[in-house]
Amino acid sequence: MEAEPRLAAVLRALTSREARAGYAFVLPALVLFIIFRIGPTLAGLVLSFMEYRIGRSNFVGLQNFNRLFADPIFWESLRVTLTYVVISVPLTTVVALMMALLVNQPVRWQSFFRSAFFLPYVTSLIMAGIIWVAIYGPSGPINAIFALLGLPTANWLEQPGSVLPAIAVMSVWKNFGYSMMVLLSGLLAIPGEYYEAAEIDGASSWRKFTSITLPLLKPTLFFVVVIETIGAFQVFDAVYVMTNGGPVRASYTLVYMLYDQGFKFFNFGAASAVGVVLFVIILLISLVQRRFLSERAS
Amino acid sequence: MTMEATRSVNLRSAGTYVALILAAICTVFPFLLMVVVSLKPRGIGNIFQMLNLDGISLASYDKILGSADVWTWTFNSLVYSVVSVVLVLLFSSMAGYAFAKKRFPGKEAMFWTFLAMLMVPTQVTLIPLFILLSWFNGIDTYWGLIIPTVANAQSIFLMRQFIAGIPDELIEAARIDGAGEWRIFWQIILPQTGPIMATMGTFVFLWHWNDFLWPLLVAQSDATRTLTVGLASLQSEQVNTSEIMAGTTLSFVPTFIVFLLLQRFFVRSIMTSGLK
Numbered sequence: 001m002e003a004e005p006r007l008a009a010v011l012r013a014l015t016s017r018e019a020r021a022g023y024a025f026v027l028p029a030l031v032l033f034i035i036f037r038i039g040p041t042l043a044g045l046v047l048s049f050m051e052y053r054i055g056r057s058n059f060v061g062l063q064n065f066n067r068l069f070a071d072p073i074f075w076e077s078l079r080v081t082l083t084y085v086v087i088s089v090p091l092t093t094v095v096a097l098m099m100a101l102l103v104n105q106p107v108r109w110q111s112f113f114r115s116a117f118f119l120p121y122v123t124s125l126i127m128a129g130i131i132w133v134a135i136y137g138p139s140g141p142i143n144a145i146f147a148l149l150g151l152p153t154a155n156w157l158e159q160p161g162s163v164l165p166a167i168a169v170m171s172v173w174k175n176f177g178y179s180m181m182v183l184l185s186g187l188l189a190i191p192g193e194y195y196e197a198a199e200i201d202g203a204s205s206w207r208k209f210t211s212i213t214l215p216l217l218k219p220t221l222f223f224v225v226v227i228e229t230i231g232a233f234q235v236f237d238a239v240y241v242m243t244n245g246g247p248v249r250a251s252y253t254l255v256y257m258l259y260d261q262g263f264k265f266f267n268f269g270a271a272s273a274v275g276v277v278l279f280v281i282i283l284l285i286s287l288v289q290r291r292f293l294s295e296r297a298s
Numbered sequence: 299m300t301m302e303a304t305r306s307v308n309l310r311s312a313g314t315y316v317a318l319i320l321a322a323i324c325t326v327f328p329f330l331l332m333v334v335v336s337l338k339p340r341g342i343g344n345i346f347q348m349l350n351l352d353g354i355s356l357a358s359y360d361k362i363l364g365s366a367d368v369w370t371w372t373f374n375s376l377v378y379s380v381v382s383v384v385l386v387l388l389f390s391s392m393a394g395y396a397f398a399k400k401r402f403p404g405k406e407a408m409f410w411t412f413l414a415m416l417m418v419p420t421q422v423t424l425i426p427l428f429i430l431l432s433w434f435n436g437i438d439t440y441w442g443l444i445i446p447t448v449a450n451a452q453s454i455f456l457m458r459q460f461i462a463g464i465p466d467e468l469i470e471a472a473r474i475d476g477a478g479e480w481r482i483f484w485q486i487i488l489p490q491t492g493p494i495m496a497t498m499g500t501f502v503f504l505w506h507w508n509d510f511l512w513p514l515l516v517a518q519s520d521a522t523r524t525l526t527v528g529l530a531s532l533q534s535e536q537v538n539t540s541e542i543m544a545g546t547t548l549s550f551v552p553t554f555i556v557f558l559l560l561q562r563f564f565v566r567s568i569m570t571s572g573l574k
Contacts, residue, residue: 013403021479022400026408029393032449036427037415043426052429099321105314115561116322119329122557124508126526127546130533131328134335134543141331144345173328178574185569227574234419237510241530255421255511263515268425275422286417 044279047272064273074274076249077257080164084253085232088168092228093221095172096179101213103180104187114184118177125174125237132170133157133242157243160250167238167251175231179224186220187213226289230282254278332550336543358544367520368545371528374517376552378443378524379506385448386502387495394457395487399469409458412451421511428515436516443516443524447506452573453498460494461487497567500560507553525549 013019051060068074103114120128134140136156143153156166194212203211236255239245245252245260254274262271334348339357342348362368396402397409427446428437436442464487472486513524523531529549532542567573 010403016402018400019402022396022402022405024479025392025396025400025483028389029412029449029454030408032389032445033412033415033451035430036446037418037423037449037451038411040423040426040430041415041418043429044422047425102314102318102321105311107311107314107318113318113322114565117325118561118565119557120325122504122508122553123550124510124526124553126508126510126530126533127332127549128328130529130542130546131332133533134331134539135328139345141327141345173325178568181565181568182572188569223572227572230419231574234421236421240510240514241533244534258421258424259511262425262428268429271425272422275419275425278419279422282419283417 044272044275047268048276050269050272052268053266060269064269065276068270068273068277073249073252074257077252077254078277080250080252081233081235081254084164084168084235084251085229087165088171088232088235089225089228091168092172092176092179093225096176096224097183097221099176099180100183100187101209104184114181117180120174121177123174126241128170128174129238129241132166132173136166158247160247163243163247163251167235167242170238170242171232171235175228179228182224182227183217183220186217190216222289222292226285229285233278233281233285329550332543333547335540336547337540339538339540341540358538358540359548362541362544362548367523367528368525368548370520371523371525372548374440374522375507375525375549377440378509378513379503381440381444382447382506383499383502385444386450386453387499389448390450390453390457390498391461391488391491391495392483393454394459394461395483397454397458398462398464399466409454412454416451424511424515431516438516438518438522440522443513443522447509447512450502453502456494456498456567456571456573457491460491464490493563496560497563497573500556500564501567501573503556504553 048064049059049061050057051063099117103110103117107113135142137143138153138155142156146153154162156162190213194216195208198208198212234255235253236259239251239253239256240259243251245256254277258271258274258278261267261274331348335342336358337354337356339355339361340353397405431437431442431446434442436445468486468490469482472482477485508526509524510526510530513527514530517523517527520528525545526549529542529545532545564573
């Protein structure tokens with residue numbers, strides 16, 4: 001007999017004036033989320049177990065995954081993506097950290113420098129890619145400077161060995177400003193007394209960096225690395241405009257494979273399977289991040 | 299301070315300036331190269347003569363602006379960005395208001411579901427969205443391009459944080475004066491949200507202006523194609539570099555204006571919330 005009043009209370013809560021207003025205000029966002037985010041996410045998972053063609057579609061179990069894991073092109077694109085992550089994430093982090101330390105110094109035009117370093121971040125990857133194709137080109141500035149210094153010249157985007165580092169350097173230019181700003185906020189949060197105390201003890205700059213700055217900046221550094229890693233796994237625009245995945249698939253990333261399978265070959269099942277692999281990788285990174293953060297909290 | 303100490307401080311600050319200036323040159327150089335190449339239709343020749351003023355002309359701009367496509371692409375990018383900004387700000391401030399100030403069953407579950415969607419890479423949803431749009435003839439239309447991008451969890455989250463800080467007394471006072479729910483939102487809440495509107499508006503504008511993969515899939519003809527997709531198509535058609543650079547320079551103008559006007563808002567929000 002408990003159920004009756006409880007049901008009534010729930011109904012009252014659902015239909016109270018405040019609740020009705022709440023639902024009304026959330027409604028547009030909720031509808032958009034269900035149709036364009038939650039639904040497509042679930043559909044993406046379901047599609048990876050289907051063969052979907054115009055006119056006929058049926059469940060095929062793990063067939064898409066079996067084919068994918070038997071496809072050397074998939075393993076190559078996974079290797080390319082991992083290589084890109086391993087090159088670009090440490091490079092961006094180190095540059096961003098050095099720049100954050102620099103723009104944290106009490107210098108003139110401090111805010112001018114901060115803005116200038118942030119400027120590339122607001123460009124599109126298409127614009128950045130187009131400019132850097134010219135920079136790496138046979139008669140571009142990099143080769144001109146290398147020739148002057150007596151170093152070997154090449155078309156850096158057309159060599160399998162140099163194409164990923166070349167794209168990574170472009171992305172460092174485009175993205176370090178973001179990580180620099182996040183790290184700068186971490187630096188500004190470190191209490192100045194720590195450095196004053198260390199100075200009284202006669203600590204060197206390097207000592208202060210390794211014993212105060214780095215340990216206290218660790219959570220911020222970790223956040224930056226996670227954000228950069230997730231972004232690097234999704235690299236596509238730059239590859240599309242700079243190399244088309246070439247030369248001979250040396251820059252053929254996971255998202256490029258998803259694009260090819262889905263929108264060049266219209267093999268939606270296979271493309272969804274690639275999407276699920278990407279989803280799992282990014283989910284694992286997010287879970288590692290949460291684990292790390294909760295360990296710190298306890 | 300001893301003389302040696304003063305000298306070492308001076309040396310250090312000189313080193314800081316040298317490093318800052320070198321880094322600034324490296325950062326700005328690609329922009330400079332883009333503008334110089336766009337102004338020299340006959341090529342820049344040797345890179346060390348880049349700043350030489352010979353052969354400067356606006357011919358590449360004439361040529362790129364003489365093509366009707368570029369104007370259409372620019373217009374489409376503006377429609378995509380501006381309409382998205384308006385819709386994202388409206389719907390996310392409404393939802394943020396409900397999450398911050400209203401009590402209703404299922405509120406927490408709904409809010410955390412929205413946030414959890416941030417962990418799903420958008421690429422996973424591309425194919426279902428594409429199929430969905432093709433069922434409703436949304437491919438190659440403005441609404442098909444815009445509406446699926448309007449569900450924005452980050453914006454809802456930040457709106458909720460901000461609106462939670464608005465005192466309840468304001469809302470109560472308006473209610474006592476007999477204002478209805480919508481009027482309270484429109485006349486009491488919205489006018490208080492200036493800073494977060496500026497921040498989110500800037501981010502949403504830049505995300506859409508710079509967006510590539512989604513417009514590449516949906517905006518298939520020149521009628522709806524955006525500037526990023528159009529420029530990429532020029533690049534793959536191997537159009538003259540100087541003309542493409544004129545196009546990229548023009549595509550950067552709105553971004554640069556937004557950057558100059560609103561950078562303090564988004565730099566602060568990156569530093570406080572890690573918004574990307």
